[in-house]
Every structure is written in C-alpha cells, then in structure tokens.
Amino acid sequence: MSRTEVRICGLGGQGVVLAGQILGRAAVYMGKNAVQTQSYGAEARGSAAKSEVIISSDRILFPKIRSCDLMVAMSQSALDVYVHDVKEEGQLFVDSDLVTKLPPSMEVHKVAATRISRCELGSATFANVVMLGAFTRITRLVSSDAMEKAISESVAAKTKTVNHKAFQLGFVLRESH
Amino acid sequence: MSSAAQRKQFLRGIPFPFCAGCGGATVATVFLKAVDELGFKDLRSFVFCSGIGCASWIPSPHFKADSIHTTHGRSIPVATGVKLVRPDLNVVVFGGDGDVLGIGLSHLIHAARRNLDITVIMVNNMIYGMTGGQVAATTPLGTWTTTTPYGSYEPPLDAFRLLASAGASYVARWTTAHMAELTESLKTALTTKGFSFVEVVSQCPTAFGRRRGFKNVKEMLRWLKTQSIPIDDPEAASMPEQGETIAVGEFRRRTVIPTLTESIQQVTKRAGKQ
Amino acid sequence: MSKVLSPGTYFMQGNKALAEGAVAAGCRFFAGYPITPASEIAEHLAVRLPHVGGIMIQMEDEIASLASVIGASWAGTKSMTATSGPGFSLMQESIGYAFMTETPCVIVDVQRAGPSTGQATKGGQGDVMQARWGTHGDYASIVLSPNSVQEMYDLTIRAFNLAEEFRTPVILLSDEVTSHMREQITVPPADHVEIRTRTPPRVGEPYFGGTLVPPMPSVGEGFDVVVTGSTHNEVGLRFTADPTVHSALVTRLVGKIEVAAQSMMDCETFNLDGCDVGFISFGCTSRAVYEAVETLEEQGISAGFVRLRTIWPFPEKYVRELAEQARVVIVPEMNLKQIYYEVQRVVDGAARVVPVNQIGGGELVTPETLCHVAKEATDKL
DSSP: OOOEEEEEEEETTSOHHHHHHHHHHHHHHTTOEEEEEEEOOSSSSSSEEEEEEEEESSOOOSOSOSSEEEEEESSHHHHHHHGGGEEEEEEEEEETTTOOOOOSSSEEEEEOHHHHHHHHHSSGGGHHHHHHHHHHHHHOSSOHHHHHHHHHHHSOGGGHHHHHHHHHHHHTOOOOO | OOHHHHHGGGBOSOOOOOOTTOHHHHHHHHHHHHHHHTTOSSSTTEEEEEOSSGGGGTTTTTBSSEEEEOSTTOHHHHHHHHHHHOTTSEEEEEEEHIIIIIITHHHHHHHHHHTOSOEEEEEEOSSBTTTTSBOOTTSOTTOOBTTBTTOOOSOOOOHHHHHHHHTOSEEEEEETTOHHHHHHHHHHHHHSSSOEEEEEEOOOIIIIIHHHTOOSHHHHHHHHHHHEEETTSGGGGGHHHHOSSEEEEEEEOSSOOOOHHHHHHHHHHHHHTO | OOSSOOSEEEEEEHHHHHHHHHHHHTOOEEEEOOOTTTHHHHHHHHHHGGGGTOEEEEOSSHHHHHHHHHHHHHTTOOEEEEEOHHHHHHHHHHHHHHHHTTOOEEEEEEEEEOSTTSEEEEEOOTTHHHHHHOSSSSOOOEEEOOOSHHHHHHHHHHHHHHHHHHTSEEEEEEEHHHHHOEEEEEEOOGGGSOOOOOOOOOTTOOSSSSSSSOOOOOTTSSOOOEEESSOBOTTSOBOOSOHHHHHHHHHHHHHHHHHTHHHHOOEEEEOTTTOSEEEEEOGGGHHHHHHHHHHHHHTTOOEEEEEESEEESOOHHHHHHHHHHOSEEEEEESSSSHHHHHHHHHHTTSSEEEEEEOOSTTOOOOHHHHHHHHHHHHHTO
C-alpha cells in the first residue's frame, strides 16, 4: 500500500498542526506526495486539535484520512476522541506522561516528549518536535535528513537550533515502558 | 482675478440640487474660496470622496475634479484606499452628520486614530434631511422630528471633542453664519499634515428649520450665530448634553505625529531589510 | 525575500498559495479584517506586500476593507480583500457598488459552516448562492472555486485577470478545507503566466458606456472621473429619474458577463462520453468525487464527473453534456442543496438528479458515501 495516513492530535497550543506540516514537507522533500489537513476548535488554546497527513507515491485525491495507520496522541482527551479509526495493525505514539489510559490491543510507543522538552530544553513548547524525532526513527516513514530540512523550513528562525536539538533528543530516545 | 470668476475653474457648471436656503451651497462656496485663496488654479490634484446624503452632493459631480460618490457612510474607507495608493493627491471627504457621524462613525474615528492625511468636512444640519427629517446623532435633545414625534430623547454626540481625543491633527467647528472663520479653518485643514476635520453646523430649512418654527433662513442663521460660544468657554462643556449651544473654534495638535502614509513607508523600509 | 516567488515546487498552505498568486497577479493593495479561516491570507500579505512595494492594511471591519479596496482600485492599483461568511455578508453592499461602478477587485470568501457564527473553524460550502445573489438588485457574478493548493494560486491569478478584463468584482470562493490544506504546488516562471491589466481611456472616450466593457481611468490622472453607485450615464453623471438610462446601464453590466459566459465557464471533466453515473461538484467536495469515480470504474460502473472551477456564470453546457449521457447525476455539496436546484434546472428531466448533502463539523462527504449513493441509484434504474 503506497498510501500512509498519519494523525497527530492533542490540545490547541501543543503544536500538532506544525508537527503535521513538518512531516508533510519532509515527505515532499523525499519526492512523495503529501497532503496535510487540520481541525481545531475556536479557542486558541486547550481545545482538541488534530493534524492529519497523507503520504503517498500516487496523486492524493481525497485529502482526509479514514483509517489511520499511525497516530500520535499528545493528550488523553485527543486519544479518546480519535483512536476509533486507527487500524488494528496500526501504531500509536503517545506522550507517556499525558496519556495513561491506553487501548488494550494496539502497538503503542510511549515517548516522554513533554517531560524531555521541559527538562532538557527548559520549556514544554518543543514536545511536538521531540515526538517527531521518536516517530521518525521508529516508523522510518521519512528520513531524518528530510525531517531536519523540513524543520528548518517550518519553524521561526530564532527557534531553529532548539528545534533541531528537540528532534535529536527524540530521535535517539529509548522507549520507556 | 475675481474669486467668483476664478471659482468657475472649479465647477462643471451643473446646478446644485439643494433646496432654497440650504447651507450646502454656502459650504461649497466657502470651500472653493479657501482653495482659491490657497492658490490652486484647478482641482486636478484633488480627489473628493462622499457618501449618501445632501452634503455628499457638494463635490459629486459638481466639482471639476475626480470624485467618488460612495455608498452611505463609506466615503472615509474609500478615501483611505485612494490616499494610501496615491499619497501625492489631496483627498477630501464631504459628508453630512448622518453619513459621517452616524452610519460611518467608526471609520471617522479610525481615520483620526491612524492620522490618515485627508480632510473631512462634515456638514451638520442636525437631521436626516434627504430622507425627510428623521432624528440624527446630532439632533438637539427634545427636538420634534418625524421619528421622534414626542421630542428626541437621546443627547447628541460631540464630534469635535471625540476627534480631538481620537488623534486628529486638526479639528474645527463653525457654522454657516461664520463664513470668514470657516474659510480660514478650511485653509488650515487643507494644509495640515495628517487628519483634519471641519464641522460646519448648517441650516436645513426644509427638514429642520420649518419644524422648529423658524420663519426663514435668515432667522436660522441668526440662531446659529447666537447659539455659538467659543470652544474654550466653560459653558461649552455642557454642550453635548444639551445640544442647544454650539461650541465653535479650533483644536491644533502641538506634537507632530507621523501620518499613516509616513508610518507605512517606515514599515516598508523595515521590511526591505528583512 | 525575492519579489515574486521563484519558480519551483513548494509544500504550502492553500491560503498562503492564494496570497502568492495575488502577488504574482500584480495585487499591490490588500485590506482585510481578521476572521477564521481566512486570516492567513492577510497575515502572509502583511509580510509579502511591502517587499513588492504594495500595502496591506488591517481595517476596522469588513465593510471598510472592501470600501478601501474599491478606493485603491480607482487609484489604479490591483486590489483584494479576503474574508469568511460573516464578513462576506457585511461586504455585500460594497460588492453591489463595485459591480455598479465597474470597479475591478478580487474578493475572497473562505467558506465556513454558517449561518451566523455557526461553526467558525469548520469548513462548509453554504455561500454559493450568496456569492451569486448576495447584494440587492440585478447583477451578474463571476465566482471561481479552487479545489487544491495549486488552484488557490492559479485561480487567484485568473480572478485578477477576469476582474481587470471585465471591469467587475470577482469572487474567489474557497472553503476551510482547501484554504488550510497543505500540499505541493508548482510555481511557474513569471513569463509563463498571462497577466491582464485594465486599459485607460483615450481623451474624451466614455468610461461608463459606449462599449460593453469600457476602458477604465484612474483618479489623479486628469480625467475628472465621476464615480457613483447611483444610476449614471456614459460619462458617470447621475441619472436617477430616467428609466431607460437605468435599464441600459444594468442590462449592459449584466450583459458584459453573460456575453462572455461561455469563455468563462471553466470545468474539469472526466468520462463525459459514456458514463452511467455522473457527479457534479466543486471545491473540497470534488476531491471525494475523484476517488469515488475511480472506485466505481474498478467495480464496473461507468462514472464521470463535471467539476465546476467556475461556479458563476453557471457552466450549463457541461452540466447538460453530462446529463445527456448519465442516467443519474449526483450532486454532493457541503450545504443543503444550493447547487442541486441549479443542476436540476439545467438537467430539466434528462437524468435523475440525486443530492448528497452534508453539513456540520467540517467533515467532507466521503468517497464511500458517494459510491454507496451511486450504487443505490443505479440499482433503482
């Protein structure tokens, strides 16, 4: 199957839209087709937000995802709302401190993205990119080179260095269980 | 050259549509006198914007110049577009109190706040004249109008003080009974860098004067003159509540603040460095 | 940053591509007021227009935004505003003014779920009829509908070209999904893109009549231009009593768009020749049709589509062509039958017309739903 559907969800303010944008851009750098869409509430912070990325070697017709191959959940409420259409053989990536109630029969990767961002980088802001680091190493959906390039193109100039650091912190991470 | 002959250079020769005794004709004459005295030989460097209402017919289509007769209340934002694209042109807005202070009020305040380099001339006849004499935001309290048959029950709005506090560079209020002062004020307004506003309290014999019991235009003009007190008179402070005295005079901002065009030019420069 | 976007492939958001299309088309004045899901257009042009000597200003409301765009256009500059449903409603009076005064400008409406505040962050397609009939009086609209990030760029250029060529406001009707979607876009070299610009009149030539699309002067050029939204004659002077002046003016204004309607109708079509089932769609909904048609064909059901890239003037000839072949015409849209009735009028009994309507939550009609509807409809035949 050449089409991979990825959903990154969490709360408004956690940078899920940016994360999806980086992933989609990286796929395009690798010569694939990508479409990223998003959904969020009227509140700028705190409501459920999701960013969906479809990556395919073919032209992408329908831009929304219907059965999710890979889902990243940065909050428990987002996981609860969006987990229903993740494929049985799909994989789940969760922020291990913020998502504790997990579905019983699914491959789950726990990443302490928010904690690492706060402890290592002094702010929870970069948890999204820490998560992308872990996601990239485990899924091999896109290359880390393409992701690094996409990060440079997607984040504000003054946060480039710290975002690259966040990506590396996630990329070298051993999973916690 | 006689000023009357000179002013023919400024007009298309289409007769004004105003009622007999209307203050609109006076404002047109005084404005052209001011332009003439400033040394303009024609109106080629002017663009006039006006909305809907009797006063909007002062420039459009009578002045021999570019004129944009907009929808009701939107003359100032249209003027904003013109001035930002062509800062070299003199952009002047004419409008009535309904157009400028009623439906278009927020644009007036924002243009003053931005210090948009235009001149707004508001002909205040204290009534919606064209539509048959309905109450306006400027109607004196207690006035009988077609929509306040038992007397108006809202105090009027004081445009002068509003605009002075909103950021205008020059504000003046006169009446059609103050032709000399008005001429000088219009000359000041047209030569002021930044937002300038001139209110002319004016007679509408048809929709206002008649119903207030004025016998003729002369009596209305006399009333305008006798009701006027200097803006710095302590008595003038009670004006907005009553609307029966007319505080006349000028306000000049002493500190020079950049015009909107200048501010945008600064931004463009900053953008060029990035 | 360079003046115009250098040619190449980008991964870009729809709204940003629209803004870049405007810059490429020569837009040098933008006025707007913040509103979801259109704000990124203003934000991006605030960055970009100063680089090309243009001006972006945030006005006090949408009424002032379009009014200042009209002023800037008369001052000789290609101008645009962008908004969503509530702001589009506020702009309606000035849209009529721009039509009546033959002021070229582009108005972007990024549709969200209405009426009123509705679901402010969710997509919809409920402004189709407002885009056609929103202002009062008789008029004709040109309304374009993109369905990809690439078309956000391309159709913005087309919108400016049509506005300039026909001296009329052009509405670019996007939707939340297409505006916020990110995908690849290929920016062509500037010299591969056709850019049209209004022609000024010769001295003495009328600019409000005399020909179907008169030349357009600018203020400040010595023309002594008279512009008015009141009924006016060939030189712009108010004529509000004579019925023939009004009739001649409004008939010409509507006529200039009707006469050119055939050339303006722009549709993407597939398998019109031999299809059993046909789809008529526009904007984001058409992305589901692409996939549904593929699936149906795989399952042995011959399917085709007409995708309205121009919604108004309504592309009647394409719809008729589809209805001559297909026994069932399916009309999916994210509103309650706005285009369906228009299709029914044109099809006029030649085929069965089946509506598929979905509103709320910004959820797209899915290809699965469309396949299901198609099978059900063909079974009944």
